[in-house]
Amino acid sequence: MKRLLTLAAAGAMLAVSTQALALDINSRAEIENLRSRLDTLEARAAKEDHLAIFSLNKKITFHGALEAEAYYSKQENSPSESDIILDTASFGFQADVNDQVHGHLTFLYEEDKTPLGVDEGFISVDLKHMGPGHAKLVAGQFYLPFGNFDSEMVTDPVTLDLGESDRTAIMAQYELGPVEVALAGFNGDFDPDGKNNVIDGVVAAVSASPIKPLELGVSYISDLAETDIELIKGNSYAKSVDGISAHAVLNLGPVTLSGEYLSALKSFAAGEVSAAIAASGELSGERPQAFFLEARGEIGENLSYAVRYENSDDFEDDLRRYGATCSWSFAENTSLSLEYLYSDAGDDPATNTSHTVTAQLAIEW
Numbered sequence: 001m002k003r004l005l006t007l008a009a010a011g012a013m014l015a016v017s018t019q020a021l022a023l024d025i026n027s028r029a030e031i032e033n034l035r036s037r038l039d040t041l042e043a044r045a046a047k048e049d050h051l052a053i054f055s056l057n058k059k060i061t062f063h064g065a066l067e068a069e070a071y072y073s074k075q076e077n078s079p080s081e082s083d084i085i086l087d088t089a090s091f092g093f094q095a096d097v098n099d100q101v102h103g104h105l106t107f108l109y110e111e112d113k114t115p116l117g118v119d120e121g122f123i124s125v126d127l128k129h130m131g132p133g134h135a136k137l138v139a140g141q142f143y144l145p146f147g148n149f150d151s152e153m154v155t156d157p158v159t160l161d162l163g164e165s166d167r168t169a170i171m172a173q174y175e176l177g178p179v180e181v182a183l184a185g186f187n188g189d190f191d192p193d194g195k196n197n198v199i200d201g202v203v204a205a206v207s208a209s210p211i212k213p214l215e216l217g218v219s220y221i222s223d224l225a226e227t228d229i230e231l232i233k234g235n236s237y238a239k240s241v242d243g244i245s246a247h248a249v250l251n252l253g254p255v256t257l258s259g260e261y262l263s264a265l266k267s268f269a270a271g272e273v274s275a276a277i278a279a280s281g282e283l284s285g286e287r288p289q290a291f292f293l294e295a296r297g298e299i300g301e302n303l304s305y306a307v308r309y310e311n312s313d314d315f316e317d318d319l320r321r322y323g324a325t326c327s328w329s330f331a332e333n334t335s336l337s338l339e340y341l342y343s344d345a346g347d348d349p350a351t352n353t354s355h356t357v358t359a360q361l362a363i364e365w
Contacts, residue, residue, distance in 0.1 A: 023126075043298035051365065064091040067362040069154070075354040085111045087360070090119065100126045104142075119166070133176030141168045145182045145205040148247035150294075150308040151260040153325045154339040154360045157292040159262040162315055163245060165227045167201070178209040190225040190232050190240075200224055213251040220244050224264045224288070231268065231288070241268050257299045263285045263289035288315035302329045306320060317352070334363045 052061045067088040074080040092106030101123065108119035122140025147163035149156065169186035181204075188201040199223070207217030225232040226245035248261040267286035292310035299305055309322040323341035330336060337360045346352040 005306075059096045060093050061096070062091075062093045063365060064118045065089075065362065065364045067360055069358055069360045071356060071358040073354060073356040076352070085317070087111060089116075092120070100128065106236065109150075130174075131176075133174055135175075136173040137314045138171040138173065138324070139169075141166065144169060144173075144184055144186070144203045144221070145171070146203045146227075146243070147245045147262055148217055148219075148249075148258075148260050150247065150249055150260070152304065152327070153308050154322070154337050154358050155323075155341060157260070157294075157308065158290040158310045158312050158316060158321070159245070159260045159292055159317060162229060162263045162288055162290045162312070163221075163224075163227050164229075165203070165221065167226065169201075169203075171203075179206070180208070181206045186226075188223055188226045189230075190223060201211070213253075215249040216247075218244065218246045225268075240270070241266055255295055257293070257295050259291075259293040261289070261291045263287070286314065289313045290315055299326075303327070319343060319345045323356075333365055334361075336361055 021184075030186070052059055063089060065088060066086070066326050068084070069087045070082070070084045072080065072082040073090065086108060089109040090106060092104070095103040095105075097103065102125075104120060105118070106120040107116060108114055109116040120140075120142050122138055122142045124356040125137045127135040144165040144167055146165050147159055147166065149160040151157045151160075167188075169184045169187045171182055171184035173180065173182045175181075183205075184203040185199050186201040186203075187197065187199045191198065191200065202222040203219065205217065205219035207215060209215045221227070221243045223240035225241065232248045242265045243263060244265055245260060245262040247258070249256065264287050290310070292308055294306055294308040296304065296306035304327045305324065306321075306327075307324045311320045312318060321341060321343035323339060325337055325339040327335050327337040337358075339358045340362070341356045341358075342354070343356070344353040344357075
């Protein structure tokens with residue numbers, strides 16, 4: 001369906017586009033998980049509506065998401081906690097300045113975590129004549145292609161907590177059939193031996209679908225300290241610690257399985273890890289690693305579910321967590337989700353076991 005409104009002052013046409021918005025880089029994983037749940041519930045990939053402005057051969061397409069949450073959490077032998085929060089507010093646009101060059105800008109706010117600011121801002125250039133495949137060049141601030149974080153739960157997987165990386169970088173992507181590769185370079189915030197102001201960070205990723213229902217991928221980062229959790233205290237240390245992630249997604253029709261393992265390839269030197277991270281229990285050793293396995297599917301036309309098990313080692317106090325999410329699409333581009341999580345961490349289950357119930361109302365446009 002297309003709706004056209006005349007803008008007298010601008011002389012441009014304002015329309016609702018029936019073409020799905022094609023983003024070059026994954027947005028913040030939590031918002032992508034919301035979109036994935038809505039896609040599952042509504043099968044709307046072919047009819048997604050986005051607000052767009054057209055002028056001659058240029059187009060600006062707007063997108064956004066809001067997530068309001070209420071939660072109740074009870075830790076053993078501790079007082080219960082509950083709150084209502086605006087977990088995520090995101091708004092942005094993609095500007096198609098011509099058929100090869102696109103600009104993408106997204107603003108993000110997360111209550112008690114992220115003040116309103118630029119989440120992503122990058123330029124992508126389609127290199128359509130670079131051999132038989134599809135090549136792109138991306139420059140600006142975006143999420144590096146390290147880790148996959150494929151989940152439809154309300155709460156992010158523990159691999160995202162350890163591996164998500166938002167940096168200013170330049171990246172080359174190439175897709176040929178079922179194979180996609182990406183290589184990015186950036187100037188990191190943490191520099192071994194005090195080598196500041198040098199483009200020394202590298203991320204490389206490759207994914208492939210050897211058979212239609214299966215996707216496999218692996219990614220590498222030259223320094224795990226460059227992820228958003230900031231594992232290192234100060235900004236200079238003796239030697240960088242590289243990291244790796246491997247994931248698999250298997251679509252079996254009514255059920256989809258996804259899993260990921262993310263780890264440092266060696267240990268951080270004792271005394272280098274952030275004191276704040278160590279004190280909070282988030283980093284309980286010098287070689288952090290995380291893993292999750294999730295199954296998801298549909299229940300009828302407007303309901304979907306996801307169940308997940310995850311754990312970590314030398315990270316988040318050696319967390320072990322499992323739970324389930326059920327989502328109901330009661331209106332277009334709108335979902336109501338209910339999630340239960342059980343978790344235990346540390347060596348004392350009497351004080352480190354918790355139960356959390358979260359209700360989320362979310363919209364996406």
